[in-house]
Amino acid sequence: MNKMAYFPPEHSSYRVYHGDVADTLQLIANRYIGSQPKHPWVFRASHRGAFKRNIDYRYEFDFVEKFPEIRDGQFVYAWAKLWSDQEAELPFSVSCFGPVRVYVNGELAFKSNIQEDVFPDQRSWFRQKLQAGWNHFVLQFEKTGTGCGGHFGTGSIKGLPLHFVTASAERDGQEGWLYTEPLDERLAELPGEGTTEADDPVRWLPQAAWEEAELRRGVFGRLFADEEGEVAYAWTKLVNQRPDGAAVEIAGEHRGALTVYLNGKEVYRSASDSGNYRITVPCGYGVHDLLVRSERPADDAKWDHELRMISSGTALQAPVLVHGFAADWLYTGAFRKGSEPAAADLCRLDTVFEAAKGGTYWRVDQPNTVLRPFVETTHYGRWNYPLGVTLYGLLRTGLKLGRQDYVDYVLDHIEQCTAYEQYALWDKEQYGGAGINHQLTAIDSLDDCGSFAATMLYAMEQRELKGARKVADRIAHYISHEQSRLEDGALYRVTGSTLFMKDTMWCDDLYMSTPFLARYYELTGDRAYVDDAAKQFLLYKKYLYMPELKIMSHVYDFKFDKQNKVPWGRGNGWVLFSLTELLRVLPEDHEDRDELLTFFRELSEGYLALQGENGLWHQVLTMPESYEEASCTSMFIYAFARGVRYGWLTNPEPYVEAVERGWEGLARYAIDGEGNIYGVCRGSGYAFSALYYKDDLPWNLNDTHGIGIVMLAGIETWLLREALRNRNSEHGERTDL
Structure with a gap:
C-alpha cells in the first residue's frame, strides 16, 4: 500500500468502476448534491x-x-x-x-x-x-x-x-x-437557554410590542405613519383546500380606500373610504397570492384593514416562512398615488420597490421590524470562488452525462444569487453587511468575482438567468476599471483581508480574472477583454515564471521586490488551467497567440517532468515528500488533455500518457467508492518558506477547491479518449462543452 495513501485500496472508486469516467463523475456529483441539497434563503x-x-x-x-x-x-x-x-x-x-x-x-x-x-x-x-x-x-x-x-x-x-x-x-x-438599558451593577445571572423576557427582571430592548396609541392607528397607520406617500400594500397567501375548487368567500373591514387582488387580478374595489365588505372569489384548489392595496384616509386618524376567510377549508398563510415573527401578512410602502408598482409585480421577494422616500422592501407588523433574507447553508446559494469552479465542473458533468437534474441544480444555485442582486446591494446599503451574496455585494478583490462569474457566463449559455447580465457587467467593470494594477497594467493586490497580502501578486489570480475576461469577450464581442486577458498572462510570466524549472512561483512580493520561489501545486494548476480557457477563445490572428502558445508548451513541459510515480502531482511540485494533491493534479490533466485535443501540444504522446496516469491516480488514491474527494489543499496564504506549504497547509476532505476540478479532469479525459478514437478530422473531436 502506498505510504501516503488517503484510504485503503479496497475503498477506492477504482475498485468499484475501474476508472470509468462516466460512473466516477456520477458518483462524485451524486455525493455532492446529496450532501448539499437545494435550499432557499432563510x-x-x-x-x-x-x-x-x-x-x-x-x-x-x-x-x-x-x-x-x-x-x-x-x-x-x-x-x-x-x-x-x-x-x-x-x-x-x-x-x-x-x-x-x-x-x-x-x-x-x-x-x-x-x-x-x-x-x-x-x-x-x-x-x-x-x-x-x-x-x-x-x-x-x-x-x-x-x-x-x-x-x-x-x-x-x-x-x-x-x-x-x-x-x-x-x-x-x-x-x-x-x-439592556445601562445598569449600575453587573448581572448576577447571565441569560441563556430557557431565559424568557417575561420572567427576567431585566428589561430587554429593542421594543417588541406596539404601544396602545399605536395600535389604535391601525396596521397601515402604525407602520407608515412617518412615511411619505399615500398608498401601502399588504400581501398574504390564500390557501384553498376545498377539493371541489369552488369559489371562496372573504369578508373584511377597512379604513382607507381598498382594492383586493387575487393572483394579480382585481377582485374587489371599495366604493368609499371605509366600511365592511364580503365578496366571493373564484379560486381553485391550491395556494394563491392575495394582495390588498390601501390609500391613506384624508383624516389619517386610523388607516387599517382586516380580512378573514368565511369559507371552510380555506386559510391565510404568510407568503414566506418568517423566522422570529408569527403572522400571515407582509407589508410594503408607502408609495405616491399613481406611482406605485403594478399589483402584478408586487408579490415577489427578490425586488426592492421604489417608494416615496426611496427603496423599500417588505416588513412585518412589529415596531421598526423588516423582513430580510439570509443564507444559512454552507454551499448552496453561496457565492465564492471555490464554489465557482465546483459548479463549473458539475455543470459540464451534467451536460456530458445528459443529466438535466445536475444542470438545473447548478443553474438554480447561480440564479438564486443573481436574481437577488438588486436586493442584496440595497440590503448592504441599508444594514451595513448584506445577509446574502456576501462577496458579490462587497467586491474588493478578484477572488470575490472572477471565478464564480466565469461559471455564471457559461451557465447563461444554457438558459436565461435573472439578473445575471447586470452582475456580469458590474464584474467586468470592476476587473477592468477598479481592481488595483501596476503601472504596466498587471493585476495585483495592493491591499488584502490580511496585512501580509499587501503589495503582492499571486499566480492564482490568473484564474480569478482571465477565464471571466475570455467569456465576457465571447458575450460582448469586445476585443478589449480578451486583449487584457492575454496581456495578464504575459505580465504574470514576467514576474512569476521560473525559467530554469519552466513553472511558476506562487507569489511575487513587491514589499521585497522578489518571487517567493515556491512552486505551490494548485497555484500552478490555476495558471495552466486558465491559459487553456483563454486559448480556447483567443482569435487565431491575435498578436499574442504565438507567444502564449509557446508559454503553454513550456509550462506543460515543466509540469510533465514533475508528475509523481502514482500519477499525481505534489503539494509543492518540487518536493516529492509533500502530499499528493488532487486539485493541481486535476488541472494538469485538464490542461494536457485540452492541449492534445486542440493541437496546442505538438508532441502529444507523453501528455496522453500523463492524462491517463493522472486520471487513474485520482481514481485509485483520491476518490473513494462513495464519491469523496481526498487530498485537496485548503485555501492558502503564502510564505517564502516551502515548509509552510508542505506542513502548514493540510488537505481537506471534500474541499470545494477540488471537487469541481476533479470532475473537469474527468470530462477532459473522456473528451480526449473520444478524440483519439475519432480520427476523421485533422485534430480529432473538438466539440467543447
Whole structure:
C-alpha cells in the first residue's frame, strides 16, 4: 500500500468502476448534491433599531450613541445566539470602545486588557469552541471615559460572515441582538437557554410590542405613519383546500380606500373610504397570492384593514416562512398615488420597490421590524470562488452525462444569487453587511468575482438567468476599471483581508480574472477583454515564471521586490488551467497567440517532468515528500488533455500518457467508492518558506477547491479518449462543452 495513501485500496472508486469516467463523475456529483441539497434563503424578522453588521460582518455596539446619558461605571449587556451543526471551533474578532467581556454558554471566552480598552481601531482575535446546536453569547460592556461598546463578530470576514439570532423565547428566530438599558451593577445571572423576557427582571430592548396609541392607528397607520406617500400594500397567501375548487368567500373591514387582488387580478374595489365588505372569489384548489392595496384616509386618524376567510377549508398563510415573527401578512410602502408598482409585480421577494422616500422592501407588523433574507447553508446559494469552479465542473458533468437534474441544480444555485442582486446591494446599503451574496455585494478583490462569474457566463449559455447580465457587467467593470494594477497594467493586490497580502501578486489570480475576461469577450464581442486577458498572462510570466524549472512561483512580493520561489501545486494548476480557457477563445490572428502558445508548451513541459510515480502531482511540485494533491493534479490533466485535443501540444504522446496516469491516480488514491474527494489543499496564504506549504497547509476532505476540478479532469479525459478514437478530422473531436 502506498505510504501516503488517503484510504485503503479496497475503498477506492477504482475498485468499484475501474476508472470509468462516466460512473466516477456520477458518483462524485451524486455525493455532492446529496450532501448539499437545494435550499432557499432563510427569511428572518430584523429590527432596524438594533445593531448593524458593518462591511466586515461584525456588529457595531455603540451604547454612548444609543444612551447619551450613560454614566461612567455603568454596564450594558447584549445577548444573542449562534447555531452550529456540530462541535466546532470558530474565529471571532473584537474591537473595544471600553472594557469588554464575552461569555459563551455562560463561560468567559474573552476579556479585554488595558491596551485593547483604549484602542478602538485595534482588532483582537480569539477562537471559541461551540457545542452542537445553539450557543448563547452574552457581551458585557462597561462605560468608561473612552466609551462603551465595540465591534464583535466573525474573525473570518469572507470565509465565515456570521449573523446572530435573538435568543429569548418571545423573539426566537429574529436576526440580531437584545440589549439592556445601562445598569449600575453587573448581572448576577447571565441569560441563556430557557431565559424568557417575561420572567427576567431585566428589561430587554429593542421594543417588541406596539404601544396602545399605536395600535389604535391601525396596521397601515402604525407602520407608515412617518412615511411619505399615500398608498401601502399588504400581501398574504390564500390557501384553498376545498377539493371541489369552488369559489371562496372573504369578508373584511377597512379604513382607507381598498382594492383586493387575487393572483394579480382585481377582485374587489371599495366604493368609499371605509366600511365592511364580503365578496366571493373564484379560486381553485391550491395556494394563491392575495394582495390588498390601501390609500391613506384624508383624516389619517386610523388607516387599517382586516380580512378573514368565511369559507371552510380555506386559510391565510404568510407568503414566506418568517423566522422570529408569527403572522400571515407582509407589508410594503408607502408609495405616491399613481406611482406605485403594478399589483402584478408586487408579490415577489427578490425586488426592492421604489417608494416615496426611496427603496423599500417588505416588513412585518412589529415596531421598526423588516423582513430580510439570509443564507444559512454552507454551499448552496453561496457565492465564492471555490464554489465557482465546483459548479463549473458539475455543470459540464451534467451536460456530458445528459443529466438535466445536475444542470438545473447548478443553474438554480447561480440564479438564486443573481436574481437577488438588486436586493442584496440595497440590503448592504441599508444594514451595513448584506445577509446574502456576501462577496458579490462587497467586491474588493478578484477572488470575490472572477471565478464564480466565469461559471455564471457559461451557465447563461444554457438558459436565461435573472439578473445575471447586470452582475456580469458590474464584474467586468470592476476587473477592468477598479481592481488595483501596476503601472504596466498587471493585476495585483495592493491591499488584502490580511496585512501580509499587501503589495503582492499571486499566480492564482490568473484564474480569478482571465477565464471571466475570455467569456465576457465571447458575450460582448469586445476585443478589449480578451486583449487584457492575454496581456495578464504575459505580465504574470514576467514576474512569476521560473525559467530554469519552466513553472511558476506562487507569489511575487513587491514589499521585497522578489518571487517567493515556491512552486505551490494548485497555484500552478490555476495558471495552466486558465491559459487553456483563454486559448480556447483567443482569435487565431491575435498578436499574442504565438507567444502564449509557446508559454503553454513550456509550462506543460515543466509540469510533465514533475508528475509523481502514482500519477499525481505534489503539494509543492518540487518536493516529492509533500502530499499528493488532487486539485493541481486535476488541472494538469485538464490542461494536457485540452492541449492534445486542440493541437496546442505538438508532441502529444507523453501528455496522453500523463492524462491517463493522472486520471487513474485520482481514481485509485483520491476518490473513494462513495464519491469523496481526498487530498485537496485548503485555501492558502503564502510564505517564502516551502515548509509552510508542505506542513502548514493540510488537505481537506471534500474541499470545494477540488471537487469541481476533479470532475473537469474527468470530462477532459473522456473528451480526449473520444478524440483519439475519432480520427476523421485533422485534430480529432473538438466539440467543447
